[in-house]
Amino acid sequence: MKVTELAKEFGTTPDTVRYYTRLKLLNPTRSENGYKYYPPIEISKLKFILSARQLGFSVSDIQHIVDEASLGKAACPLVRSLIKERLAETEKQFQAMLALRKNMKDALAQWEVKEDKAPTSTMVCHLIDSFEPTEENGGSHE
Amino acid sequence: MKVTELAKEFGTTPDTVRYYTRLKLLNPTRSENGYKYYPPIEISKLKFILSARQLGFSVSDIQHIVDEASLGKAACPLVRSLIKERLAETEKQFQAMLALRKNMKDALAQWEVKEDKAPTSTMVCHLIDSFEPTEENGGSHE
DNA sequence: CTTGACCTGTGTCTTACACACAGGTCTAAA
DNA sequence: TTTAGACCTGTGTGTAAGACACAGGTCAAG
16 A cells, blocks of 8 residues: 555545654555555554554654564553553643633623723733633632 | 743743743843843733733734734724634634543543453554444544 | 853754655556 | 656655753852
8 A cells, every 4th residue: 555545544644644654653665666555564553553643642652652562562551551641631631721711711701792992002902901710710820 | 120030920931931022022122231121011011911822812813913902903803803713723622632531531441451462463552452432432523 | 250040042842743845656648 | 659647755844832952141149
């Protein structure tokens, strides 16, 4: 399989396949003309990479996992440990987004009923300057 | 106020203040020795920028808002329109994270009870290869 | 006069690709 | 046979919002 064929097969882009190949996560063979050809084993590796990405592993994580596996060791303990880390991070970001979303919605609601005001030397936009986060958010950092 | 003082005042970093200054969002004066000094008006601009960032505006958005305001026009319509866009984007990302988080949690649960397995030529890690997303997630793209 | 804490600009690094570009290669039609 | 178009190649750059590094200037205190 060639790059574009492979990408289409898995609903990703040629650039993504090339990117993984640059990082040596994929190791296609070369045909006479210089084109990359992906044999079945590389195809299954791509499938693996895409699955792992969907589960929140970083590309760097995947490299570590593949390295481990290429030594013949079971990567499972590493995989379990990594996903705990990533899940914790995701949870943090998730909470942050939850708060952000609420702030944005509140702001939108507050602003719908406020009139426009021209800027002054000390105020760029009174909407933003006057926005008050509500109870749950806006508390200082904890 | 000097860079570090200013950063501390608002709980941000000197690098962030320098970054905004590079982009000319802030325009400090220079003292004899070449140091940047931020007069009160620049201090209030920084406050504005940080508030806007907290509301999900991009730095580029803020530049547009500031540009508009510097022409003497009310930036309010632009601000209302931008936050709608940003909120829509945030909502999308939020839903994506929600799904990701669920997948990660499900994977973690599935994996706690599975044994380790050495890799084979066609399988890097059976945990990841065998993961099945549950109902709500995993549906094809819609 | 030296130490140490601050400041300066500039440049590089991060993530996970997307996109551009100049040029090589293949297929099929004219 | 030529040629158009659709593919491929590598390499280089751009993205967001800073973080970090580095070489060197500045300043107050001892």
